[in-house]
Amino acid sequence: MEFASDNHGLISIHPSAQVSELADLERSQRSTRIVIGAGCRIDSFVKIKPAGGLGDVRLGERCYLNSGCVLYSGNGIIIGNDVLIAANCTLAPVNHSFRDRNRLIREQGFEPSRGGIVIEDDVWIGANCVLLDGTVLRRGCVLAAGSLVRGELPAYSICCGTPAMPIDARVG
Template sequence: MLQISDQANISKYADIEPSVRGTKIIIHDGVMIDSFVKIKPVGGDGDVIIGKNTNINSGCVLYSGNGITIGESVQIASNCTLAPVNHEYQSKEVTIKEQRFMPSRGGILIEDDVWIGANSVILDGAIIRKGAVIGANSLVNGEIEEYSVNVGSPVRKIGERT
């Protein structure tokens, strides 16, 4: 089910697929989804919820998997991937495709006022707390504290000198 606010700005070149399995995709007021963004319900039955005034820039891919919740006023730079799903691969006797998916690690939660830099990958089980900054080319698969900066080096609090 697609539920897109009349107050959202979705590029005609964005690709938002409806679910064939009941996944909800909910896009709130003031959301901007740029050209060549792909939102695909696949790999689970989680919903994708995008909060008010969030911007998702060109080339981003969001898979529904085990669910994605994005808060308000989140900035996601170009070419980011949000993939709340993991393929199973333990058996050598069965192809990875046939093994399907691992159990959920909780989906992806991105709280309000977060900035995610270009080319970042956010995986199942990631929690990015309010006000955090994720530097370009980052991989997030765990919890990032509120108002911290993750730039591929030790995480620091916003305003803290290095």
């Protein structure tokens, strides 16, 4: 299924993807694209919102977004294949400016991009994690519940904490 309206953002959903009627994929006012790959499953109460930048949100194949996840487009989110994201995670590839004391924060706009969020193939993100602008989760990474990430985590590592740090490696 693919649709667009009045030069607004495009939402493209592969025919084999399953998107709950209770999920909210919001169309962009600035041409941000949301692309959902083959075999993906988007659970109820997932919100994908174009906000804070011109980046696209792209999910590879066979990804699963569990209930309560919120993804802001910001500077872009690229998710590889076979990625599992547990309940109530937030992906926010955007940062508000706040340095000018003479202006309200809401009037200062956004900081330059730190690269968006990149999640490579075969990653598992536990419940209640927060991923910020500049996050890169390399292939096979496992992120423990409640972790906060801004920066790169190595391939096949098991990571946890605030900020998330590698504590072990997946055995192969």
